[in-house]
Amino acid sequence: MSSKPLDNSLKGQEIQKRTIFKPLLTNPYTRRNIWPRIEPNLQLTLLQALETDILTSIKQWNNLSLEEKKSLPDITKQSMINDIGNVLYGFNSIMKSLEDQISKKDLENKIKVLFVCKYDISSKLLYDHFPVLCSLANVKLITLPKSSSKKLSTTLGVKKDIQFLALREGIIKNNKFISLTLNSTIDDINIGFLNNYNYEDKKLEMNVKFLLTEMPIVKKKNDKKK
Structure with a gap:
């Protein structure tokens, strides 16, 4: 051959x-899935600020009966309702608001920060997309410590575990610590x-x-x- x-x-x-x-x-x-680095001590401090300051009025509202809500002074009632409108903790509502924020330039009272209890969520599919989404929406992204989900649900006075929590401008501008931390300590997503x-x-x-x-x-x- x-x-x-x-x-x-x-x-x-x-x-x-x-x-x-x-x-x-x-x-x-x-x-695309790189999250901002946040020191553990700062994570705990931010969680405590949510528990003791920002979310307290919402817990009070959730614990009131219908009759008690009706009997509240108008100023107090309106203040609580405003706080409720400035805090989102449902996955679907947060997703919709972020998508609206990306598509609408003139949107008022935008979301400024999203807290995610990554270590309490079993599937990465629920949060892997948030770095890209928050970057497009110009939203700060913060990871909270393990077991934060149950603490947030207790703070809000709800039964289900809270895995995601978003804050709008309207409630952040009234809290100097959160506002200063977001502007000077938490890095933008790159x-x-x-x-x-x-x-x-x-x-x-x-x-x-x-x-x-x-x-x-x-x-x-x-x-x-x-």
């Missing part, structure tokens, strides 16, 4: 290649490919470069039976 020389075989392999330009993103889809996102036109402007390279030419086999 005869065989082709080795050099002819290599030459044949070289012939079966062609030059191409391969597109590459300068900001590839990396770091996701590489979103640096090219045009917030005015809602478009992702891709910065593409091309790499000159080669690829083999693969002949397609004709599988049709004659």
Whole structure:
């Protein structure tokens, strides 16, 4: 049995290649699930601030009977209702509000911070998308310590565990500690490919470069039976 020389075989392999330009993103889809680093002591301090200050009026409201709510002075009642409107703790309501915030530029009383009890949630599918979503909505993202979910539900006076908690501008501006912490201590979310996102036109402007390279030419086999 005869065989082709080795050099002819290599030459044949070289012939079966062609030059191409391969597109590459300068900001590839990396770091999309990187959460801001928050020191454990700060996590505990923020949780305590939620328990002892921001959420107390909502707990009082939730613990009142219908008759007690009706008998409240108008000023007190309106203050509690305002606080309730500025705090979101349902997954669906938070998702809808963040999506609205991304799509509507002139939205008032926006969400400023989202607290997530990551260590109390069994499935990552429930929170893996929040870094990208919060980055687009310009919302601070904070992880709370383990077992925070039950503490939040107790603080709010509700039976179900609270895994997500969002605060709007209206309640943050009245709390100096939370406001100062968000502005000076909590980093913004940094996701590489979103640096090219045009917030005015809602478009992702891709910065593409091309790499000159080669690829083999693969002949397609004709599988049709004659």
